[in-house]
Amino acid sequence: xxxxxxxxxxxxxxxxxxxxxxxxxxxxxxxxxxxxxxxxxxxxxxxxxxxxxxxxxxxxxxxxxxxxxxxxxxxxxxxxxxxxxxxxxxxxxxxxxxxxxxxxxxxxxxxxxxxxxxxxxxxxxxxxxxxxxxxxxxxxxxxxxxxxxxxxxxxxxxxxxxxxxxxxxxxxxxxxxxxxxxxxxxxxxxxxxxxxxxxxxxxxxxxxxxxxxxxxxxxxxxxxxxxxxxxxxxxxxxxxxxxxxxxxxxxxxxxxxxxxxxxxxxxxxxxxxxxxxxxxxxxxxxxxxxxxxxxxxxxxxxxxxxxxxxxxxxxxxxxxxxxxxxxxxxxxxxxxxxxxxxxxxxxxxxxxxxxxxxxxxxxxxxxxxxxxxxxxxxxxxxxxxxxxxxxxxxxxxxxxxxxxxxxxxxxxxxxxxxxx
Numbered sequence: 001x002x003x004x005x006x007x008x009x010x011x012x013x014x015x016x017x018x019x020x021x022x023x024x025x026x027x028x029x030x031x032x033x034x035x036x037x038x039x040x041x042x043x044x045x046x047x048x049x050x051x052x053x054x055x056x057x058x059x060x061x062x063x064x065x066x067x068x069x070x071x072x073x074x075x076x077x078x079x080x081x082x083x084x085x086x087x088x089x090x091x092x093x094x095x096x097x098x099x100x101x102x103x104x105x106x107x108x109x110x111x112x113x114x115x116x117x118x119x120x121x122x123x124x125x126x127x128x129x130x131x132x133x134x135x136x137x138x139x140x141x142x143x144x145x146x147x148x149x150x151x152x153x154x155x156x157x158x159x160x161x162x163x164x165x166x167x168x169x170x171x172x173x174x175x176x177x178x179x180x181x182x183x184x185x186x187x188x189x190x191x192x193x194x195x196x197x198x199x200x201x202x203x204x205x206x207x208x209x210x211x212x213x214x215x216x217x218x219x220x221x222x223x224x225x226x227x228x229x230x231x232x233x234x235x236x237x238x239x240x241x242x243x244x245x246x247x248x249x250x251x252x253x254x255x256x257x258x259x260x261x262x263x264x265x266x267x268x269x270x271x272x273x274x275x276x277x278x279x280x281x282x283x284x285x286x287x288x289x290x291x292x293x294x295x296x297x298x299x300x301x302x303x304x305x306x307x308x309x310x311x312x313x314x315x316x317x318x319x320x321x322x323x324x325x326x327x328x329x330x331x332x333x334x335x336x337x338x339x340x341x342x343x344x345x346x347x348x349x350x351x352x353x354x355x356x357x358x359x360x361x362x363x364x365x366x367x368x369x370x371x372x373x374x375x376x377x378x379x380x381x382x383x384x385x386x387x388x389x390x391x392x393x394x395x396x397x398x399x400x401x402x403x404x405x406x407x408x409x410x411x412x413x414x415x416x417x418x419x420x
Contacts, residue, residue: 004062004063004064005064005065005099005100005101005180006062006100006181006213006215007062007097007098008059008061008062008063008086009060009098010058010059010094010095011056011058011059011085011092011097012054012056012057012058012059012092012093012094012095013054013090013092013093013237014052014053014054015053015055016052017051017052017053054237055078055081056078056081056085056237056238057236057237057238058094059078059095059234059238059239060239061232061239061242063213065180065211065213066208067207067229068203068227068228068229068230069213069215069228069230069231070216070217070218070228070230070232070245071083071215071216071217071231071232072217072218072224072232072233072249072252073233073235073240074235076236077234077237078234078236078237079217079234080185080217082234083105083107083183083217085097086103086215087103087105087107089105089107099181100180101180101213102130102131102179102180102181103180103181103182103183104126104130104174105183105185106167106170106171106174106184106185107183112126112170112173113166113169113170115158115159116157116159117157117158118154118155119145119148119150119154119156119158119161119169120141120154122158123137123144124137126174127177130177130178130179132177137177140177140178143176144169144172144173145172147168147175147176147202148165149168149195153165164195171199171202175199175203175206179212180213181212181213181214182203182212182213183214184199184215184216185217194386196223197385200223200226203227204227214227216228220286221249221252221253223287224245224249225245228245229244229245230243231243231248231249233248233251233252246283250284253275253284267373268302268303268304268306269300269301269302269303269338269364269373270301270302270303270374271298271300271301271376271379272301272341273297273298274296274298274299274376274379274380275296275297275380276295276296276297276382277295277297278292278295285382286380286381286382287382287383288351288382288383288385289351289384289385289386290351290352290353290354290355290386290404291350292350292351293347293349293350293351295345295346295347296345296348296360297345297346298313298344298345298346298362300342300343300344300364301341302338302340302341305337305338305339306337306339306364307335307337307366308337308366309336309337309338309364309366310328310329310335310366310367311327311362311364312326312327312361312363312365313325313346313361314360314363315353315359315360316358317356317357317358317402318356318358318359323353323403324403329367335366335367351384352403352404352405353402353403354384354401354404355383355384355385355386356383356384357381357383357384358381358382358383358384360378360381360382361376361378361379362374362379
């Protein structure tokens with residue numbers, strides 16, 4: 001495939017925890033005087049409370065020209081630190097990085113722009129930093145403003161922008177000013193669902209059409225799978241695994257679910273797995289589209305036979321309000337004997353939940369018995385995004401409620417029938 005555009009070799013990053021030193025002359029004198037009195041009284045000098053924390057440890061990988069590489073891992077795994085080192089914002093403690101090309105980074109909200117300058121001035125400033133002349137930037141200017149959708153605010157200082165406006169402009173600048181390497185952190189989560197989809201499409205375009213390299217950090221595994229060809233999985237500052245995106249995303253999701261769901265109740269029951277799947281794909285998803293088909297699968301285990309098993313699945317909104325519930329006996333399923341493992345599958349045809357964030361609870365009980373033999377609250381979270389119905393995009397918000405109850409709607413007006 002030729003030589004790499006990014007070579008990461010043995011990168012480690014150490015941070016010092018605790019109080020490193022005095023911040024003023026007064027503090028230094030007080031510390032010196034305290035140590036002197038301690039020695040006079042036969043005591044010992046106070047031991048420093050500093051300790052070292054390794055955010056990254058011996059990280060190595062290559063990125064090839066035109067490749068879209070995903071970086072995944074839990075919060076605190078070292079993803080943002082790695083991107084800051086590659087972006088040359090911070091220096092590694094050990095190791096080296098070789099980069100062949102110009103980099104544009106979109107990391108934290110607030111980085112990359114001068115707050116006192118207007119959006120227009122920051123566009124030209126970033127272009128100059130990337131080595132572009134004024135005429136080159138001018139040719140891209142209208143496309144940047146159109147993509148960011150902030151035309152009327154382009155001459156306003158960016159310190160007055162909302163976080164969403166800031167991210168829209170920052171991404172538009174990074175994507176349109178033609179760096180060889182584009183680095184995107186989870187900062188895109190600040191934008192709305194429509195703009196996130198727009199950004200994912202643009203990243204796909206610049207990679208495939210322009211041959212640019214993209215490093216993408218996200219907790220949205222559906223986006224990682226659709227956009228990235230390879231994935232690096234970080235865990236506690238080290239490379240846990242690296243390989244093809246399809247395979248690694250499934251492995252990562254399964255690991256996360258198993259860790260959160262393997263606790264065993266006092267009755268020997270455990271929640272082995274809980275996931276949403278698209279009916280056409282076996283890959284777990286947590287970002288859903290209104291109107292699409294999904295399946296909710298619950299896998300239970302038992303250390304010993306458990307008789308007359310019944311299951312309740314509850315869906316709650318972001319405020320903890322109950323939106324809907326499924327109870328297996330009420331769905332016509334006879335209470336069953338659970339031996340080792342069983343799976344409950346709920347079909348969600350043409351998903352009717354309006355856009356928003358939701359959580360899932362799972363309980364195991366016996367009919368005519370109020371005891372919850374297995375109790376799992378907030379064991380799965382997911383988000384619903386606007387979908388297409390009736391031939392157009394209907395971006396329902398919470399003021400419409402939470403569930404679409406209508407199957408068909410028609411209006412008879414002037415002897416004409418309009419039907420949705």
